[in-house]
Amino acid sequence: MNDQCISQKLKELLPEHPPKRYEPVGVCIYCGRTTNLSDEHVIPLGLGGRMVLPKSSCSFCSKKTSSFEMTCMRTMYGPLRQLYALPSRRKKKQPKKLPLKVKYKPQDDWTGVFVDQVDYPFLVTFPYFPMPNLITDEQTTDRRGAATNRLWIRGASAYEGFFDHLQRLTSKLKVHSIMPESKTHMEEFCQMLAKVGHAYAVAELGYGKFKPLLLRHIVDKELSNCADFIGSLDRDEVPSKDIHELSIYEDKKRNYIIVRMRFLAILGTPTYHVVVGEKLKTKSI
Ligand SMILES: [Zn+2]
Numbered sequence: 001m002n003d004q005c006i007s008q009k010l011k012e013l014l015p016e017h018p019p020k021r022y023e024p025v026g027v028c029i030y031c032g033r034t035t036n037l038s039d040e041h042v043i044p045l046g047l048g049g050r051m052v053l054p055k056s057s058c059s060f061c062s063k064k065t066s067s068f069e070m071t072c073m074r075t076m077y078g079p080l081r082q083l084y085a086l087p088s089r090r091k092k093k094q095p096k097k098l099p100l101k102v103k104y105k106p107q108d109d110w111t112g113v114f115v116d117q118v119d120y121p122f123l124v125t126f127p128y129f130p131m132p133n134l135i136t137d138e139q140t141t142d143r144r145g146a147a148t149n150r151l152w153i154r155g156a157s158a159y160e161g162f163f164d165h166l167q168r169l170t171s172k173l174k175v176h177s178i179m180p181e182s183k184t185h186m187e188e189f190c191q192m193l194a195k196v197g198h199a200y201a202v203a204e205l206g207y208g209k210f211k212p213l214l215l216r217h218i219v220d221k222e223l224s225n226c227a228d229f230i231g232s233l234d235r236d237e238v239p240s241k242d243i244h245e246l247s248i249y250e251d252k253k254r255n256y257i258i259v260r261m262r263f264l265a266i267l268g269t270p271t272y273h274v275v276v277g278e279k280l281k282t283k284s285i
Pocket residue numbers: 028029030031032033057058059060061062
């Protein structure tokens with residue numbers, strides 16, 4: 001993926017990305033409460049998600065889900081959202097200037113300056129994982145919690161190629177070098193994968209139509225066994241024509257319901273597979 005294309009591809013695609021509104025659920029899909037329900041975006045609004053599951057999250061749970069989604073959006077994709085004007089519910093709260101580390105002379109230590117967000121040399125980050133243990137049937141006891149040792153990272157800028165942008169910014173700031181940075185929040189990212197998978201399965205199959213397996217991961221941040229449920233392919237699939245990819249399939253042998261997801265798939269990002277539930281046993285007559 002050539003970084004020069006990133007801004008243009010997203011800008012062209014966003015307006016065409018069709019919205020989808022599912023039937024209202026009428027119950028919180030995370031805890032079962034039936035009062036104070038609000039709409040849930042299956043893919044976060046901050047990533048340009050347009051699939052909405054009406055009346056499906058109570059005020060208690062939506063506080064939790066928006067907290068981990070906000071952490072991911074601000075640190076892993078925040079600059080992206082600001083730069084490409086992806087929708088945000090909190091326009092006024094977005095910082096106009098972002099901190100950047102620079103060196104004025106080669107022998108200097110790194111020092112912090114603030115730059116306009118439109119000038120910020122941002123990185124877009126996605127972690128890779130092994131595939132979920134429940135899919136591969138691997139009995140790993142040493143792989144616990146939300147952890148990875150490999151990341152997908154791309155640089156992008158608003159109007160030009162990333163390296164041209166770095167060069168221009170270096171002369172504009174009159175510095176010797178600049179250090180693009182990004183933060184990856186593994187736990188919050190895994191919570192987000194679990195949430196997207198669960199919400200999508202409810203949207204497609206219906207509430208109560210499967211046995212959910214990820215509620216404690218989403219609501220209680222209980223991630224000690226998340227390697228069993230959450231993983232990704234270790235190779236990159238071809239860039240998508242669509243901004244995101246989301247689909248659901250069954251592992252018939254093991255009775256699992258699995259959601260395949262790829263955010264900003266048009267950039268050739270990693271593909272995640274998340275085991276969201278088990279099929280309910282049907283009574284034989
Ligand atoms: Zn709830």
